Amino acid sequence: MTVQRLIHASSNGDRWSLARDAGADRDAVHILHEPAAASGGRPARIGLASFLAGNPDAPERRALVDLVGTLVEAAPVTAAAPEAGAAAAEPSPGEEAV
Numbered sequence: 080m081t082v083q084r085l086i087h088a089s090s091n092g093d094r095w096s097l098a099r100d101a102g103a104d105r106d107a108v109h110i111l112h113e114p115a116a117a118s119g120g121r122p123a124r125i126g127l128a129s130f131l132a133g134n135p136d137a138p139e140r141r142a143l144v145d146l147v148g149t150l151v152e153a154a155p156v157t158a159a160a161p162e163a164g165a166a167a168a169e170p171s172p173g174e175e176a177v
Contacts, residue, residue, distance in 0.1 A: 083111055086146055087139040091115050095139040097146070098124075110143070 083098035092115030100107045110130045114120030133140055 081111075084146075086110075087142040089115075089138070092117065093139075095142070097143065110139075 081098055081100050083096040085094060085096050087095045094113040096111045096113070098109055098111040100109075108127060110125040110127065112123045112125060114122070130140065130143065135141075
């Protein structure tokens with residue numbers, strides 16, 4: 080079963096959706112590109128890394144980045160105190176250990 084959320088529809092009829100295939104083994108998240116019917120192209124699955132590595136000015140890429148940004152706005156993360164006995168992170172070069 081595939082669920083999808085439209086992230087961008089171009090004026091020429093191309094559509095890009097964030098999609099997830101819910102399978103027995105794992106969920107696979109990808110971009111589903113559905114070309115305009117007039118182009119005669121076939122739908123294509125694009126991996127998230129490949130999609131995000133594309134043209135940073137492409138409206139469909141900007142739409143995905145904006146969508147991800149809303150997740151940060153909706154649920155800000157606050158720093159929690161480390162659990163008792165948790166190992167501390169190694170200091171960065173040039174940083175003193177406390």
